[in-house]
Amino acid sequence: MADPRVLEHARIIVNYSCKVKRNDFVLIFATAEAHDLVVALASELGRAGAHYVVLDADDQTRRAYLLTSDEETLSALPPQQLNLFKDSDVLINLGAFSSSNNQEMSDVPPRTLQVVAGAMRPLSDAIMNKRWNITLHPTMALAQDAKMSYEAYCDFVYSAIIRDWPKFESEMRVLSDKMARTKSVHIVGRDTDITLSIDGRRPKVSSGDHNMPSGEVFVSPVETKVEGQVYFDLPIIELGHEIKGARLTFHNGLVVKSSAEQGEEYLKAMLQVDEGAKRLGELGIGMNKGINRFTRNILLDEKMADTIHMAVGRAYEETGGTNKSAIHIDMIKSMKENGVIYFDGEPIYKDGKFVWE
Template sequence: MDERVREHAEVLIDWSARVEEGDDVVLSVGPDAHDLAVAVAEKLGERGANLLATYSSGEVTRAYLREYDGEFDEPAHERALYEHADVVLSLGGGRNTSAMADVSGDTRQAYDTARAGVREARFDTRWVSTIHPTRALAQQANMAYEEYRDFAYDAILRDWESLAEEMGRMKDVLDGGSEVRLVSGGTDLSMQIDDRTAVNSAASVAYDSHNLPSGEVFTAPYATEGEVTFDVPMTIRGEPVRDVRLEFDDGEVVDYDAEQGGEVIEAVLETDDGARRLGELGIGMNRGIDRYTDTILFDEKMGDTVHLALGRAYDACLPTGESGNESAVHVDLITDVSEDSQLEVDGETVQRDGRFRWEDGFEG
């Protein structure tokens, strides 16, 4: 076994999920994530935690959903499992990232809706989602398998403690600020963040962060004005999307176009009122991720990028008891800020051309 698989397991158990002796752990295993499951099982044994492995296969779910006819029930046994679990570790890694391509959106949505209680119980644990670098994910990223493994482990095996500290600086700037302005090619956008709290997403439940890798600082902006161009290509709802431009007035999208995938953007914007407003401003700070791979788990954390999401805001960013932007969707779009860019908070530049003001090479 590649030693990095064991290191991945160790980061997941100790840094991300903070597993302790006696914890009841659910380990969700993708069909090609077996090796990581073995490494995680070793560590769970060492820590004296209890282990139940579930099997997470798009092909099994597809077969089930396509034959299901009628109303979906909430499965009481699955809900009971999560209600009694302390930790849920999801090891993504299927054999085909399009395994569920021929399941209708309506069916998926009905299934998800019926399982709201299961999801809630799961989110009530110390849950962490990660992926095992598989051939299917390498293919999705347009990379050779070995190349993709190097890429994935560069992103996952960071010095998280030191990155958390650096991201803490960015969080402090956002928490103390009122207005953010982003200037880049095709972008001059301002947003209000007064009263909002940024999340230092450092790939650990101790930071309210549930993805490994992570490495972003995000908040929930409002009253957006100006225009923004997203130059990082993505796949949204199965459609390639490229160079989306959005124009905001009084917090809402008033105009848009796209080099490719304009129809998907239109569909997103028409979902509901909240889909025309921003739910998230995120600053990607994981420089172990140095290229786009069409997997949101990685792309939105890429160093020297900024992403904005249309739709739902995270409660963690809002004053207690207050609700932010609400929507059925949360669609991230990403822009490169490594060149000819600057990010200002209350008129002071925090990042210019990919360098933060606390870094060598920053020109204020």
């Protein structure tokens, strides 16, 4: 094992994030690029007395299939695949981010991705209440997107992953406790004035169970009570499609107007996937000061301190959310300059920091 941090990462995923125990059946989604981490995970899973299979989540393979399949095939979810998800205890996804080229899906028609996303929705539903974790293994493609050398990128990723998670969790609990007593969140910033009801919802601290690295407080807003407009200045890459400068206007919780400076066609197609795609599934507040730079990777970017993000689509049931959708597309906004967050009318974040900091 070349890099001991890979083994440490695997230990954190297996023991801390997913709490794998004897006889658990673990589904691992991986790519060839994440090979070293897969080997380390297998070693840890053996130690835990668990069983596993590794499913190849390679984008190039997927693309080849999507381009030759007809709509009848694309819109069917094979029961064998659904059963595999339903019957697993734990899912570890290294495949979502660790591809060799995050642009592989860029020439798959949005309509095709939309049909597939709809067909695959029962898979998301099936894992919602299981132990699952999305993480990443540093790849050349990720380093390239981050505009960093591979060595520097590895240092960046592992310093975000290998840390004292229980201590960080207690720091984030200050915000989540305050949020739990809040009915209405009002966010103001550049081209942004939006009010979201979180009345009765249960905000959660994300400290590594579902995402690694993590570091955010998130909640699913009341689906019908989002009003106003928001401008997401930071770009995101979703299935090879870059969405940049997205603007959404909400009325009664529904997206009534949408545009983007880049990737508008894709964004609009995704908003049409199903009824839930047009409503918010998440409001998140980034808290991780360790993630000290924007790397064009949603898993890390949305955890950055001084950012907020909202996702259209699937809500988190654990926070009281009820929105169902095949999609969950996060979009990020920097709050550093002139951004203010109000909880029930009282500012809790302004001038680049929380009021208790």
